[in-house]
Amino acid sequence: MAKIHTNAFPGFFLTSLGPEFLADYYKSAIHDSSSHGIGLWDRGALVGFAIGYPDSRAFYMRLLVRRFHKWAYHGLRILLRHPTAVAHLLTSAFFGRTEETVSKPPTYILLASIAVDAPHLSAAGTTLLKAWEASIAIEHDFRGIFLTTDKSNNSRAIHFYTKNGYRQTEQFTTRKGRTMIRFEKELAS
Numbered sequence: 001m002a003k004i005h006t007n008a009f010p011g012f013f014l015t016s017l018g019p020e021f022l023a024d025y026y027k028s029a030i031h032d033s034s035s036h037g038i039g040l041w042d043r044g045a046l047v048g049f050a051i052g053y054p055d056s057r058a059f060y061m062r063l064l065v066r067r068f069h070k071w072a073y074h075g076l077r078i079l080l081r082h083p084t085a086v087a088h089l090l091t092s093a094f095f096g097r098t099e100e101t102v103s104k105p106p107t108y109i110l111l112a113s114i115a116v117d118a119p120h121l122s123a124a125g126t127t128l129l130k131a132w133e134a135s136i137a138i139e140h141d142f143r144g145i146f147l148t149t150d151k152s153n154n155s156r157a158i159h160f161y162t163k164n165g166y167r168q169t170e171q172f173t174t175r176k177g178r179t180m181i182r183f184e185k186e187l188a189s
């Protein structure tokens with residue numbers, strides 16, 4: 001997952017924290033009781049994944065508390081290399097993700113991350129998204145999905161969500177000046 005994330009999200013904040021951090025982040029994410037993840041496999045190799053959770057603030061808090069020693073280690077390492085990144089991480093943990101609005105209907109789940117390894121792109125993303133939607137619809141009581149994504153230089157993802165039935169409900173600018181689009185999709189009841 002860390003490798004796929006690194007290739008799929010170059011220049012993103014989490015990517016800048018390095019593969020070791022990403023590996024621990026995703027290991028914790030898939031073991032969290034509230035997360036819903038699914039993998040796309042090709043001949044035994046993971047080539048894509050989608051993961052989400054209903055409450056990002058609670059999710060980050062649990063991650064921080066459960067594996068505090070790991071995050072303390074990463075925090076120290078990151079502090080030495082990128083001092084401002086630690087403030088960003090703590091803000092995310094205590095106040096929810098800074099990139100997204102936290103307001104949402106309580107029965108909606110956040111699609112936090114979806115990515116496909118480049119050689120497998122072209123329809124693989126839609127296969128993965130539909131499988132993830134089906135898994136949360138069958139096993140859980142969510143009424144809908146929400147997510148945020150960049151507005152600029154992101155036409156592929158914007159087209160991808162639009163063609164898969166997501167509608168733009170909001171635009172906002174993060175503290176770092178990124179313009180984000182919020183998408184939502186209701187699940188059939």
Ligand SMILES: CC(C)(COP(=O)(O)OP(=O)(O)OC[C@H]1O[C@@H](n2cnc3c(N)ncnc32)[C@H](O)[C@@H]1OP(=O)(O)O)[C@@H](O)C(=O)NCCC(=O)NCCS
Pocket residue numbers: 008009113114115116117120121122123124125126127148149155156157159160163
């Ligand atoms: C988003 C992602 C999962 C989609 O996977 P995918 O396999 O490309 O998905 P699909 O092929 O089903 O859909 C992509 C659509 O975008 C279109 N597309 C490709 N490049 C495009 C571009 N530059 N601008 C607009 N549309 C584009 C494709 O033609 C396709 O549409 P179509 O089926 O109508 O022809 C994948 O591109 C990815 O991993 N991206 C990097 C990570 C990312 O951006 N994740 C989402 C951000 S929240």
